Amino acid sequence: MRESGRAQASGWPGVGGQLAGRLAKLDIYRQEDLLLHLPLRYEDETRLTPIVDARHGFPAQVEGDVVSCEVTLRPRRQLVARVRDGSGTLVARWLNFYPSQQKQLAVGRRVRLFGEVRGGFFGDEMVHPRVRPIEAGEALPEALTPVYPTTAGIGQATLRKLIDVALRTVALDDPIPPDVCARLGLPGFAAALNALHHPAPDADPSALESRDHPAWRRIKFEELLVQQLSLRRAYNARRALGAPALPVRDRLTAALIAQLPFSLTRAQQRASAEIAADLAAAHPMQRLLQGDVGSGKTIVAALAMLQAAENGWQAALMAPTEILAEQHFRKLHGWLTPLGIDVAWISGGRKKREREAELERLHNGELLLAVGTHALIEDPVAMPKLALAVVDEQHRFGVRQRLALREKGRAGQRPHMLMMSATPIPRTLAMTHYADLDVSVLDELPPGRTPIRTRLVSDARRDEVVGRVRDACLEGRQAYWVCPLIEESEALQLQTAVDTFQMLCADLPELKIGLIHGRLKADEKAATMAAFAAAELQVLVATTVIEVGVDVPNASLMVIEHAERFGLAQLHQLRGRVGRGTAESVCILLFAQPLSDTARARLKVIYEQTDGFVIASADLHIRGPGEFVGARQSGVPLLRFANLEADDDLIGPARALAEHMLAHEPGLAERLLTRWVGGREGLLRA
Known part of the structure; x- marks a missing residue:
């Protein structure tokens, strides 16, 4: 970069x-x-093929004398030449050409042509071959010809x-x-x-x-090494900066844990301890908290934010969607209000007077904790004592957005950063693209989570699925019906949320059905979600705005329309909205034929697997690392040559050598970085 x-x-x-x-x-x-x-x-130009032996569909190099060359006008203007060697004659034609090419093909000239041979109306021919005039007896190249x-x-x-x-x-x-x-x-x-x-x-x-040749492996190892050097150097530089030290006070945090209606899992306890130790240090934390759907990241973030508040500093949690941000706010408000801690709710959808009152309390330090969407990073929001910034679903935010939240802190003091992701990151990505972060993993689910059964159903059996929804709701359960688009797309021919809502209202008149999508006003979305959570609605037709953060234990059935159009991470996230209560939960994936190979591979993985880390590894294999981490908008460097799966055995040694070089041979590290990035720290992530 x-x-x-x-x-x-x-x-x-x-x-x-x-x-x-x-x-x-x-x-x-x-x-x-x-x-x-x-x-x-x-391309292999080290050998010549007699014209008579040239195979159709394969590249070949032939040498011969030009016996004719003319510009023809039918069926279109083109340059046509005939070249003959001792075994036969070949037609060469160019549909786009320059006068200089015509001069190269003067009758009697000896030329070499390189291209793919195919059958033509007048015999074997090459279309747009590479042509090179030569002298009789001129030597052939001694190496393969590179194409750059x-x-x-x-x-x-x-x-x-x-x-x-x-x-x-x-x-x-x-x-x-x-x-x-x-x-x-x-x-x-x-x-x-x-x-x-x-x-x-x-x-x-x-x-x-x-790219399996040893020479390629050397280049790929060096590229991985340079990436490790660059990211680890950024990590070390970050640790040299100043941040507010937030020692463990354990008064409010212990009180919160004591009042929770559940016990923390061992993974939550471990992650909280790692984060608490980082916050107590006087250099900025840069930690990624990753865990599968429903692994309990929010309570870990709440404990970290409470540690900041106990020390008299501010903390903010930013989420990518209104629904997810409001879900976080409701949880934090419910947990922390009994402890005497107010939480600000910053959203573009709030009334102006309410929002301005919250902003004023944040600005004067009266409020220590805030939750919001990207509205948190808008100019009017001032948090002069910001010590901890939490970013949920961090891969959905670009570099500038993450930086903007960090810059809300006091000049000269960089806040601690905790990034959360419900998309588990495969080990190879964690070791490469996230090498400048410390990582905490929630690798167990809270007890009582009901296993989710996944079913693949062709959309030809839609009536059966509607009947399944009716039966479940009449038994007292609730259901989601998820659609990929709001409005009809002629290109994709996808069923829309609006049409599906109208269809289900007609087919299920005995049920109360709600509709939610991204274009509804914030208060309309909130009212619909509240009605569904209160069981006033039995079916919720939704777009992917419910992908993360929605928690309704009574919802035990989910139907995902056109599941073949969704990515693996999205399917896994959506499926995680059910299975949150005690009832057996089912996720039905409706798909349309014909399926592409990629769609078939995705549906096979999501049908067979429930482990988010296994699904993430499969997603990495199907999509590649650039798409997986959102590299083009996140600032993460894409590898040009190395392949994280094929070259997995090189990552560990590259990481170890990078650590050794930075500690003991910084001059060598600098030479490598100069070779690859010219001294520009373009590989560094924000």
Whole structure:
């Protein structure tokens, strides 16, 4: 990731401003960056194929004399040439061409063509082959030809020339100790680069293209190492900053635990102790609290916020949706009001007078705790004694939003940060993309949670599902019916929440049915949710606004419409809205045919698994790390070369070597960071 100002590249010797600007689009700003601009694939130009032996559908290189070349106008304007060797004749055609190409193909010239052979009306042909005029007897290349990622205005020949110059002129020093390379079976840096930019004719092309070749593994190990160095250095730098020390007082926190109608699980006790120890330190906590749906993260956050309040400091909890934020507020209000602690509720949907009164009390320090949506980070909200910022479902907020909450604190004092996620993070992601965080895991559910049975049902059996909802509700249970869209989409042809609500009202006249979606006003949403929680409504038709934070123990049945359109994490989150009481709970996944391979894989996982960590690992495999962590909006660096699944064995050694380098050989660490990011800490997360 580069700083935006770097895009105004001025070039270096041999590279002018115009070319430098084009190279910047490829993230190439220095000659050193060319070294790590690695091939996408390779073409074998080390051998010639007689025209008669060229196989249809496969790339081949042929050499022969041009026997004719003309521009034809039918069926469209195109350049057509015929090339003959001793075995036969091949037609080459270009639908888009330049006059210079026509000159290259003058009759009598000897040329080499590289392209895919196919059958044509006038015999075998190549369409848009690469052409190169040669002299008779000219030697063939001795290495596979690399094909690089490129952009408009930069040809492969230009890139190859620039990279070859860089390989000759840039010092290819190797900061990684030889014993580490030997233990992992990795070549040196210079050897790896040469093997990738100029592979030998006998190199295994499949290993090169699948990136299993030892040279690729060396580059991937170094990339993982640089990521670890960058993130761990950020972690160390953060610990050098000042934050309010919040020692454990144990008066209010002990009182809260004593009055709870449930006992904390061992995992909750462990996570609370880890957070309490972090808060007592004079450097900012940066901790991720992750746990499966229903594992009890809110009470852990409440204990942390109470620790701040006991020390006379403020704490804020920010959630991505109004429903989730209000759910947190109601829980905290119910737990803390008996202890004499008021909690502010900051929401864009509140009446202006009420909101301004809360803001004034926060500003003068009368209120110590606040819960809200992104309204918390708007300018009028001032919390001068903010010591702890809690962000729930942190991956839904961008870097700027998380920073804005942190900046609410006093100048010169950075608040502690506790981020929560109900999407469990696979071990490989925790070790790489989250390497600058401490992680607490809630790996057990509170006792009494009812197992949820999952059923896959084709939408052709919709009437049976409606009957199942009727029977459950007449027996005194409640049900959710979840739809993916509010309005009809012609492109997706999805049933909408509004249409489903009307359909269920017609089919189930004996039941009371409610509708909730993101476009309702806040007070309408709150009234509908309150009615459902009070069992005044038996069925709640909803969009994914109920994905997190909704807790109605009597709701034991959920129907998810067009389940094939949802992601795994969403399906798991939605399913977690039932199974919160004592009744047997069922989640019915309605799907439409035909299913794509990806949709089939997702539904198979959610049907077979209830463990959030297993589901998260499968999600990582299906979607990839960039989508999984929301990297494009979160600031998390995407890996260019390493694959977190295929290269899992390299992550641990990279992490260990990064720790060693930062502690004992910071100069080597700096050289590696300079090689990969040019001294710019672009890999650091906020």
